[in-house]
Amino acid sequence: MSTSRSRPKKTDRIIYRRPLSLVDRPTHFCPGCGHGTAHKLIAEVLDTLKIREKTIGVAPVGCAVMAYYYLNCDISEAAHGRTPAVATGIKRCLPDRIVFSYQGDGDLAAIGMAETIHAANRGENITVVFVNNSVYGMTGGQMAPTTLNGQKTATSPCGRDSRSMGTPIRICELLNTLDSPWHIERVALDGPAGIRKARKALLTAFKGQMEGKGYSLIEILSPCPIHMRLTPRDAVRFIKEGMIPAFPLGVFRKEGKPVT
Amino acid sequence: MHNRVLMNGNDAIGEGAIRAGCHAYFGYPITPQNELTSYMAKHMPEHGRVFIQAESEVAAINMVFGAVVTGKRAMTSSSSPGISLKQEGLSYLAAAELPAVVVNVQRGGPGLGNIAPSQADYFQATKGGGHGDYHLIVLAPNSVQEMHDFTIDAFALADRYRNPVMILTDGRLGQMMEPLVLYKGAPPKSPPKPWSLTGARNRKPNHIRSLLLEVDALEERNLILQAKYKTILAELVGFDEYLTQDAQVLAIAYGSSARIAKGAVDQARAKGIKAGLLRPITLWPFPRARIRQLAAKVKGILVVEMSAGQMLEDVQLAVGERSPIAFEGRMGGAVPEESDVLTALQHLNKPTRKGARS
Numbered sequence: 001m002s003t004s005r006s007r008p009k010k011t012d013r014i015i016y017r018r019p020l021s022l023v024d025r026p027t028h029f030c031p032g033c034g035h036g037t038a039h040k041l042i043a044e045v046l047d048t049l050k051i052r053e054k055t056i057g058v059a060p061v062g063c064a065v066m067a068y069y070y071l072n073c074d075i076s077e078a079a080h081g082r083t084p085a086v087a088t089g090i091k092r093c094l095p096d097r098i099v100f101s102y103q104g105d106g107d108l109a110a111i112g113m114a115e116t117i118h119a120a121n122r123g124e125n126i127t128v129v130f131v132n133n134s135v136y137g138m139t140g141g142q143m144a145p146t147t148l149n150g151q152k153t154a155t156s157p158c159g160r161d162s163r164s165m166g167t168p169i170r171i172c173e174l175l176n177t178l179d180s181p182w183h184i185e186r187v188a189l190d191g192p193a194g195i196r197k198a199r200k201a202l203l204t205a206f207k208g209q210m211e212g213k214g215y216s217l218i219e220i221l222s223p224c225p226i227h228m229r230l231t232p233r234d235a236v237r238f239i240k241e242g243m244i245p246a247f248p249l250g251v252f253r254k255e256g257k258p259v260t
Numbered sequence: 261m262h263n264r265v266l267m268n269g270n271d272a273i274g275e276g277a278i279r280a281g282c283h284a285y286f287g288y289p290i291t292p293q294n295e296l297t298s299y300m301a302k303h304m305p306e307h308g309r310v311f312i313q314a315e316s317e318v319a320a321i322n323m324v325f326g327a328v329v330t331g332k333r334a335m336t337s338s339s340s341p342g343i344s345l346k347q348e349g350l351s352y353l354a355a356a357e358l359p360a361v362v363v364n365v366q367r368g369g370p371g372l373g374n375i376a377p378s379q380a381d382y383f384q385a386t387k388g389g390g391h392g393d394y395h396l397i398v399l400a401p402n403s404v405q406e407m408h409d410f411t412i413d414a415f416a417l418a419d420r421y422r423n424p425v426m427i428l429t430d431g432r433l434g435q436m437m438e439p440l441v442l443y444k445g446a447p448p449k450s451p452p453k454p455w456s457l458t459g460a461r462n463r464k465p466n467h468i469r470s471l472l473l474e475v476d477a478l479e480e481r482n483l484i485l486q487a488k489y490k491t492i493l494a495e496l497v498g499f500d501e502y503l504t505q506d507a508q509v510l511a512i513a514y515g516s517s518a519r520i521a522k523g524a525v526d527q528a529r530a531k532g533i534k535a536g537l538l539r540p541i542t543l544w545p546f547p548r549a550r551i552r553q554l555a556a557k558v559k560g561i562l563v564v565e566m567s568a569g570q571m572l573e574d575v576q577l578a579v580g581e582r583s584p585i586a587f588e589g590r591m592g593g594a595v596p597e598e599s600d601v602l603t604a605l606q607h608l609n610k611p612t613r614k615g616a617r618s
C-alpha cells in the first residue's frame with residue numbers, strides 16, 4: 001500500500017476512524033497521557049449508543065477541564081470536586097438526557113469525596129468516569145488520595161508514608177459498601193486488552209443509564225508519565241506492576257448487587 | 261389555597277418560588293431558615309418539581325449550578341454559616357452568567373454565632389463574598405409580603421440579567437407570621453436561553469465555562485461583566501421613602517431594622533421632629549444617588565443596622581461631607597430598640613450636634 005495515497009481504494013477496509021463524538025484537533029495532553037484515551041473511549045461509546053446529541057458532560061477541575069475541546073457534546077465545567085453535584089442538578093432537571101461526570105482522583109476522592117459518596121448513595125442516574133492516575137496532574141504532580149505507599153510526588157518527596165499520609169483510597173470498594181449504586185467497575189489503560197475492557201465498561205455504564213438503571217462509576221487506572229516521573233512505556237508498566245496490585249481490577253457491582 | 265393567608269416569612273419565600281416557576285430547590289438544614297427547606301420538601305414534589313436535601317451547602321449551590329445550566333429556574337437557601345460555604349459557587353455562577361436565586365436568612369455571627377436575627381452579612385452579600393470581580397443583585401424585603409413578592413422578582417431579575425440574585429433577610433422576618441396576599445399571576449416570562457445545556461441536537465455543542473487561561477480573554481470576560489453591572493446600576497436601584505419630603509433628620513435602614521426605624525420616625529414626628537426614613541430595597545445596586553440628594557437637605561443621617569455598621573460604609577460613600585452621619589446598631593443577634601433609635605434621631609435634630617460619625 002502506497003503511503004502517499006490519501007483516498008482509500010474501494011477495496012480498502014476501514015478498520016478504524018475517529019469517532020464523530022470526538023473533535024478533530026491536536027491534543028494538549030502530555031505524550032502518553034491516559035486522558036486522551038479515556039476521552040476517545042467515551043466518544044466511541046456515545047457514537048455506538050447514538051446519544052451524542054442528548055448527552056451532557058460535566059468536566060472537572062484538573063487536566064481534563066477542557067474536555068469540551070475534544071468531546072463534541074454539551075459540557076459544563078464544575079468547581080473543583082463539585083462535579084457530581086453539578087451532574088445531579090442537570091440530571092434531575094433533564095432526566096431523559098444522558099449525564100456523565102469526568103473526574104480525576106483529586107477532584108473525586110479528595111476535595112469532592114462528599115459529593116462523590118452522596119451522589120452514589122442517592123443512586124443518581126448518572127455515569128461517573130473516574131480517571132485514577134495516582135497524582136494531581138494539573139497542579140504539578142502532588143500527592144493524591146490514590147498515590148501509592150512509598151510513591152514520590154511533589155508533596156511526598158520522600159515517598160508516601162502511610163503513618164502520616166494515609167494509604168491509597170480504593171473508591172470502587174468504598175462505594176460498593178453503599179446500597180444504591182448500580183454498576184461499579186475498575187479497568188486499566190495498560191495495553192490494548194485493557195483499553196478494550198475499559199470501552200466495554202463504559203458501554204455498560206452509559207447503556208445502564210439510558211435504561212434508567214441508576215448510578216455507575218467506572219474507575220480507569222491511567223498513566224500520567226510526567227508526574228509518575230516515567231517514560232510513557234514505563235508508566236504503563238507502573239500501572240501493571242504498581243497500581244493494579246493496589247487497585248485490583250474487575251466488576252465490583254453488577255445490576256445493583258455486589259459481586260462476590 | 262386562599263389568596264390571603266397567614267404565613268411565616270420562610271414559607272412565603274417558598275411559596276413565592278413555586279409560583280415563580282422555580283423548577284428545582286436544593287437545601288441543607290440550618291436555623292433560622294429550616295421552615296423554607298421543609299416547605300420545599302413538602303410542596304416541590306406536589307408540583308412535579310425537584311427537591312433534594314443536599315449533603316452540604318456546598319453541594320446544594322453546585323446542584324443549583326447544574327440545574328440552571330439546563331435553563332430551568334432553581335433556588336437554594338441557607339443562613340449565614342451556610343451562605344459562607346456557598347461563596348465559591350456564587351463566584352462560579354456569576355462568572356458563567358447563570359441565573360440563580362439564593363436566600364440568606366441571616367443569623368448572629370461571626371463563626372457559629374447564634375440563631376437570632378442579624379444583618380452582619382451585608383458586606384459578604386453586596387461586595388462579592390467569593391473571589392473575583394463580581395456582584396450579586398441583592399434584594400432586602402422587610403415584611404412577609406415582600407419576602408413573597410421579592411422572590412418572584414428575584415427569578416425575573418436573575419433571568420433578565422443572567423446573574424445570581426440574593427434575597428438578604430434575617431431570622432426575624434423568616435420566622436414571623438403576617439397576613440400575605442399570594443401572587444396570582446403566571447410565572448415571570450423566561451427569556452430564551454440559547455446558551456443552556458440540553459444536548460447538542462441540531463446545533464453546535466454549548467459549553468458553560470469560567471476557565472479562560474488567556475489573560476486577554478479573561479479580561480474581556482470581566483469587561484463584559486462590568487458593563488452588565490453598569491446597566492444594572494442604571495436600571496435597577498430600588499428604595500422606599502417614608503416622610504422624607506420635609507425631613508430634617510433621615511433614618512436609613514433596610515429589612516427588619518427599617519421596621520424599627522419606621523416606628524422611631526413615627527414617634528419622633530409625634531414629638532414634632534421632622535424625621536423621615538429611606539429604606540434601600542436593592543442593597544446592590546445601592547441607592548447612592550438618592551441618598552446623596554437627601555443628604556444635602558437634612559441636618560443629619562442615622563443609619564440603623566443589626567451589625568457593627570456595614571451598610572453604614574455605603575451611606576458614608578454616598579454622603580461624603582454633605583451631612584453628619586450617626587449610627588445605631590446592635591450585634592450578635594441583638595435588635596436595636598425603637599427607643600434608642602428615637603433618642604439618636606433626637607440627638608441629630610439638635611442644632612449644634614457635634615461629633616457625629618461621618
Ligand SMILES: Cc1ncc(C[n+]2csc(CCOP(=O)(O)OP(=O)(O)O)c2C)c(N)n1
Nearest residue numbers: 061062063080104105106107135136137138
Ligand atoms: C478549590 C480549588 N482548590 C485547588 C485547585 C487547584 N487544582 C487544580 S487541578 C487540581 C487537582 C487535579 O488533580 P486530579 O483531580 O487528580 O486531576 P488530574 O489533573 O490528575 O487529571 C487542583 C488541586 C482549584 N482549582 N480549586
Ligand code: SF4
Nearest residue numbers: 029030033063137224
Ligand atoms: S500532567 Fe499528567 S494527567 Fe495531566 S496532561 Fe500531563 S500526563 Fe496527562
